[in-house]
Amino acid sequence: MEIIRFSKEITTYPRREWVKKMALFGIVLSAVPSNLFAIGKKKKNQWLLATVSNKNNNPLPINKSIPFDWNYAEIPSDGEGLKLTWSINEKDLGVKNLYLRISSATDIREDVSITVVLAKSRMVIAKFKMDFAHYFQPFQILIQPEYQHQVFSEGVFLTKTIGVKPLWILIGNDNKTPEILSPHLFLSNSFKEYNQWKKRLLSLDSIQTFGWMEGCVLDGIYDCLKKDGEYSKVFITHLNKYFDQNNFFYEGYNNEKLENIINNVESLLPFAMLAKANPNHPAIQKAIDFCIYNADENGNITDEKNGKRIAKTEECYTVSYPLAMLSTQYNRPELMSLSISTLKYRYQYLESDSQVYQRMIIPKDKYFSNWGRGIVWLLLGSVKTIPLLPEGEDKEWLKSELKKTVEMVLSLQQDNGLWYCFINDSKTGIETSGSAGIAAALAYGYKNGLLNKKSKEAAHKTWEGLSPYITADGLLTVSSQVNKGGEILQRDGFRVISNYTLGFLGILESAI
Numbered sequence: 232m233e234i235i236r237f238s239k240e241i242t243t244y245p246r247r248e249w250v251k252k253m254a255l256f257g258i259v260l261s262a263v264p265s266n267l268f269a270i271g272k273k274k275k276n277q278w279l280l281a282t283v284s285n286k287n288n289n290p291l292p293i294n295k296s297i298p299f300d301w302n303y304a305e306i307p308s309d310g311e312g313l314k315l316t317w318s319i320n321e322k323d324l325g326v327k328n329l330y331l332r333i334s335s336a337t338d339i340r341e342d343v344s345i346t347v348v349l350a351k352s353r354m355v356i357a358k359f360k361m362d363f364a365h366y367f368q369p370f371q372i373l374i375q376p377e378y379q380h381q382v383f384s385e386g387v388f389l390t391k392t393i394g395v396k397p398l399w400i401l402i403g404n405d406n407k408t409p410e411i412l413s414p415h416l417f418l419s420n421s422f423k424e425y426n427q428w429k430k431r432l433l434s435l436d437s438i439q440t441f442g443w444m445e446g447c448v449l450d451g452i453y454d455c456l457k458k459d460g461e462y463s464k465v466f467i468t469h470l471n472k473y474f475d476q477n478n479f480f481y482e483g484y485n486n487e488k489l490e491n492i493i494n495n496v497e498s499l500l501p502f503a504m505l506a507k508a509n510p511n512h513p514a515i516q517k518a519i520d521f522c523i524y525n526a527d528e529n530g531n532i533t534d535e536k537n538g539k540r541i542a543k544t545e546e547c548y549t550v551s552y553p554l555a556m557l558s559t560q561y562n563r564p565e566l567m568s569l570s571i572s573t574l575k576y577r578y579q580y581l582e583s584d585s586q587v588y589q590r591m592i593i594p595k596d597k598y599f600s601n602w603g604r605g606i607v608w609l610l611l612g613s614v615k616t617i618p619l620l621p622e623g624e625d626k627e628w629l630k631s632e633l634k635k636t637v638e639m640v641l642s643l644q645q646d647n648g649l650w651y652c653f654i655n656d657s658k659t660g661i662e663t664s665g666s667a668g669i670a671a672a673l674a675y676g677y678k679n680g681l682l683n684k685k686s687k688e689a690a691h692k693t694w695e696g697l698s699p700y701i702t703a704d705g706l707l708t709v710s711s712q713v714n715k716g717g718e719i720l721q722r723d724g725f726r727v728i729s730n731y732t733l734g735f736l737g738i739l740e741s742a743i
Contacts, residue, residue: 316386427705446500451737503553530572547612603665648696
């Protein structure tokens with residue numbers, strides 16, 4: 232497999248292409264501000280990479296590693312801190328909105344706060360909240376207008392003020408790390424350039440933690456390339472980051488380097504994607520063996536933790552869907568049986584007329600009722616799996632259960648097209664990852680004949696509703712954090728950027 236390099240240029244599109252493209256999504260152009268098309272009258276959005284100094288050169292702890300050996304630095308909890316500077320005159324830039332971004336190179340499993348201090352005047356100007364971050368997760372803060380000049384003229388120090396474990400960020404300048412994941416200032420002139428999210432998806436800008444997150448991205452890229460084979464190169468590029476010709480490597484929990492080890496049932500989707508590019512890769516059989524080993528006597532595949540088996544809606548997407556794909560590709564009906572059993576179990580025990588539970592400690596303790604992203608895994612896994620199933624009673628029953636769940640979900644869609652983090656609880660606030668994932672499932676389900684026109688219309692409404700939450704350079708904001716902090720963190724309103732959501736957008740756009 233070859234390695235492909237991609238440009239990080241941020242570009243604009245002429246009005247004619249905007250009109251053509253936006254018409255595909257049913258967007259009424261009269262509702263779009265006319266100045267949105269005034270290309271050439273506004274300065275372009277820009278990334279300004281930081282020069283990083285005051286780096287701690289201490290070696291990583293034993294058995295710890297940074298993904299792909301990309302350049303990194305530790306943010307200290309004492310001393311001056313990690314210094315970021317920019318050698319450019321901001322007067323030439325026409326800055327309107329200025330954001331500072333950094334990206335985690337650490338699997339964080341605690342609350343973390345980073346203080347941003349002006350390098351000379353030592354004034355605290357902002358704080359990054361990085362609780363329970365994952366690898367490659369970008370965080371951004373808005374630099375208030377009164378501090379913009381000093382940021383350029385002085386630079387800033389970053390110091391960890393909450394958190395007890397080492398914290399590493401990516402620092403770039405190695406011709407390998409994507410610019411958007413390197414420390415930088417983002418100059419946003421409040422004018423969105425068409426399809427930036429797709430440029431981010433279809434490059435290494437969207438690289439994610441191995442497992443369900445990178446699986447979402449690969450799935451979104453694959454749906455895009457089914458419409459346009461040109462994108463096969465970036466699909467291969469992503470796979471190359473984790474697989475060589477015979478092996479696979481990735482960082483697991485707490486920056487632990489893993490080789491040829493599958494650590495849980497949420498890690499299986501990339502292997503099915505690998506089968507599309509390299510069907511003879513030995514890692515695919517390892518993934519199949521893992522599924523068979525973790526199946527109970529009824530074919531239901533679960534993880535085990537502290538001696539207890541746990542069934543989650545994630546397995547609809549990360550187990551049933553990959554097994555159905557592999558069964559079809561390799562003509563192995565026993566894998567299809569495991570796929571069906573695993574999917575049916577989730578509908579039997581995690582879904583009812585009014586709620587979907589994201590997990591159950593077998594046999595009865597259930598949690599995360601009507602959590603939006605938990606619903607995504609059930610719906611997206613179902614609409615991706617069911618079309619691959621053989622005709623019969625199981626397929627018809629699953630189609631019926633899917634439709635019932637969709638009706639419940641549609642009844643809780645808000646006027647702006649989105650859903651709350653816990654879709655029946657307004658106190659948890661609007662949340663975009665669940666909204667994008669649900670819409671992707673609705674659009675894909677309609678396209679594949681599983682759902683009716685109401686689902687298509689709801690997906691269009693979500694697409695429009697997501698627009699205000701996409702940055703000018705194409706990152707989806709206002710997502711709840713990955714689920715390492717439990718239900719309390721999901722309910723407390725903490726919102727982040729996580730680029731696995733770009734995979735949802737890819738599936739959604741490809742299905743609309």
